[in-house]
Amino acid sequence: MSDPLSDTARAQEVSERLARLSITETVGPVSVTVGANGIPTGIAMSDGVRELGPADIAASVMEATRKAQSRCSAHVAKILAETSMHTAGS
Numbered sequence: 001m002s003d004p005l006s007d008t009a010r011a012q013e014v015s016e017r018l019a020r021l022s023i024t025e026t027v028g029p030v031s032v033t034v035g036a037n038g039i040p041t042g043i044a045m046s047d048g049v050r051e052l053g054p055a056d057i058a059a060s061v062m063e064a065t066r067k068a069q070s071r072c073s074a075h076v077a078k079i080l081a082e083t084s085m086h087t088a089g090s
Contacts, residue, residue, distance in 0.1 A: 010083050017079050025067035030057065032064035034072050040065055 018036040025032055029048030035041045049057055 014079060014083050018076065021072065021075055021079070023068045023072045023075065025064045025071065027060045027064040027067070028052070028056075030060040030064050032061060032068050034065070034068040036072065036076055038069040038072050040068075 021036040022041065023034050024042075029046040029052070031042075031044045032040055033042040033044075043061060045057070052060070
């Protein structure tokens with residue numbers, strides 16, 4: 001049986017690590033940052049965006065978003081795996 005205090009500490013650790021998680025991906029002149037939930041928290045564009053048409057800008061935003069979300073999912077899985085290893089090792 002697991003120790004409730006240890007479970008609480010592990011949950012707190014996961015919560016804190018996820019709160020700090022921020023992933024940014026750049027595609028051309030577009031950068032997109034997502035939080036642990038995969039929702040974009042920021043979009044930035046350099047001056048190079050002036051060379052692109054609206055469809056290319058939109059495609060860059062979507063590609064950067066997908067890449068950031070994919071990396072974010074991997075980081076979340078790693079955090080959860082590391083925390084469950086602490087549980088298994090307890």
